[in-house]
Amino acid sequence: MNYQTNRRANLLRTLKADGVDALLVTAPANVFYLTGFTGSSGALVLTAKHAILVSDARYEEQIKEECPDLDAHIRPLTKTAAEATAEVLTKTGAKTAGVEAGHVTLAVLEGLKEKCPKATFTGLGERVEALRALKDPSEVEQIRVAVGVAERAFKMFVAMIRETDTEKELADELEHFIRRAGGKRSAFAPIVAVGDRGALPHAPPTDRPVIDGSKILVDWGADVGYRSDLTRTLKSPFASAPFRKTKQERVGYNFDLVYAAVKAAHEAAVAELRAGVKAKDVDAAARKALAKNTHKGEDLSGYFTHGLGHGIGLDTHEGPFLRPNTEAMLEAGNVVTIEPGVYIAGWGGVRLEDDYLITKEGAIRLTTLPHDPAAIG
Numbered sequence: 001m002n003y004q005t006n007r008r009a010n011l012l013r014t015l016k017a018d019g020v021d022a023l024l025v026t027a028p029a030n031v032f033y034l035t036g037f038t039g040s041s042g043a044l045v046l047t048a049k050h051a052i053l054v055s056d057a058r059y060e061e062q063i064k065e066e067c068p069d070l071d072a073h074i075r076p077l078t079k080t081a082a083e084a085t086a087e088v089l090t091k092t093g094a095k096t097a098g099v100e101a102g103h104v105t106l107a108v109l110e111g112l113k114e115k116c117p118k119a120t121f122t123g124l125g126e127r128v129e130a131l132r133a134l135k136d137p138s139e140v141e142q143i144r145v146a147v148g149v150a151e152r153a154f155k156m157f158v159a160m161i162r163e164t165d166t167e168k169e170l171a172d173e174l175e176h177f178i179r180r181a182g183g184k185r186s187a188f189a190p191i192v193a194v195g196d197r198g199a200l201p202h203a204p205p206t207d208r209p210v211i212d213g214s215k216i217l218v219d220w221g222a223d224v225g226y227r228s229d230l231t232r233t234l235k236s237p238f239a240s241a242p243f244r245k246t247k248q249e250r251v252g253y254n255f256d257l258v259y260a261a262v263k264a265a266h267e268a269a270v271a272e273l274r275a276g277v278k279a280k281d282v283d284a285a286a287r288k289a290l291a292k293n294t295h296k297g298e299d300l301s302g303y304f305t306h307g308l309g310h311g312i313g314l315d316t317h318e319g320p321f322l323r324p325n326t327e328a329m330l331e332a333g334n335v336v337t338i339e340p341g342v343y344i345a346g347w348g349g350v351r352l353e354d355d356y357l358i359t360k361e362g363a364i365r366l367t368t369l370p371h372d373p374a375a376i377g
């Protein structure tokens with residue numbers, strides 16, 4: 001039994017509990033997870049007896065290559081994707097069908113109802129995503145590959161930074177290095193934030209040159225099918241002139257002190273990571289560690305304005321999410337980021353992000369890049 005067959009069998013068990021005869025899977029990452037098909041046009045009709053991939057003639061050969069054991073329905077040019085899917089669904093004899101509520105549009109759902117008047121449709125939550133949160137060994141290996149690509153790209157990137165480079169130029173270079181290091185593409189548009197721009201957790205790159213700041217926050221990842229997601233905050237090697245700092249970073253915080261606090265928060269969170277722990281408790285451990293650090297009488301945890309981390313896999317952000325407002329429990333096989341940060345307007349930000357595999361005993365760090373910015377390069 002291959003991985004995809006196993007996953008479909010696991011999904012069918014949850015559908016039984018949902019009381020539906022069929023599930024229509026249309027989110028591309030979910031279709032890939034269940035079939036191995038990487039094309040952009042595909043819907044999987046899954047019942048206890050059928051697994052049929054509905055696609056079009058552009059993908060006929062690709063489906064034979066990528067999923068030789070799967071039944072495929074190649075729609076003729078005269079039929080729309082919705083019409084073909086509705087026909088296949090009718091042929092399975094399903095009376096009740098679940099659709100992915102977070103992915104199917106109202107227009108598609110209305111179309112299906114019209115073309116399958118005898119079936120009832122019900123929106124289901126993240127059934128496939130729940131399975132995807134638990135990685136099998138082949139998936140962990142793919143994430144390791146994505147981490148390796150991102151790390152090689154970053155080393156090339158750090159070696160070529162010049163003081164006249166802008167955030168935009170550096171972000172473009174980093175994307176290029178990710179491809180050169182073996183990635184299909186960047187997992188997401190890289191963040192390169194110079195000086196006080198690091199105070200925006202998701203800063204879009206601008207024409208700000210490296211010399212206009214004393215630090216650089218870089219958040220990047222590779223996509224090799226599965227993805228990686230890392231952040232490092234570097235001291236700029238070019239910001240020796242103090243006037244630069246006062247011009248672009250008006251507020252005076254000590255980089256080393258803030259960095260040490262973020263690193264301590266990261267380590268405190270990792271010490272809590274293991275199967276059976278509540279995600280919100282890991283988030284709380286990072287905030288508690290940050291709160292021990294005061295700067296000018298202020299508790300730094302007030303500057304940590306986002307969740308501690310998220311699952312990573314076929315998507316950059318997937319379950320489980322580590323944040324205060326969740327009852328999610330971590331399980332062996334989850335792969336998550338840990339990414340505490342401190343963001344101070346007028347000064348900048350420090351974030352330290354790595355990827356971890358959760359096990360019964362603790363967590364295995366998949367990232368190998370040193371934490372210490374001075375040790376990279």
Ligand code: ZN
Nearest residue numbers: 219229230353
């Ligand atoms: Zn990131």
Ligand code: ZN
Nearest residue numbers: 229337339353
């Ligand atoms: Zn992240």
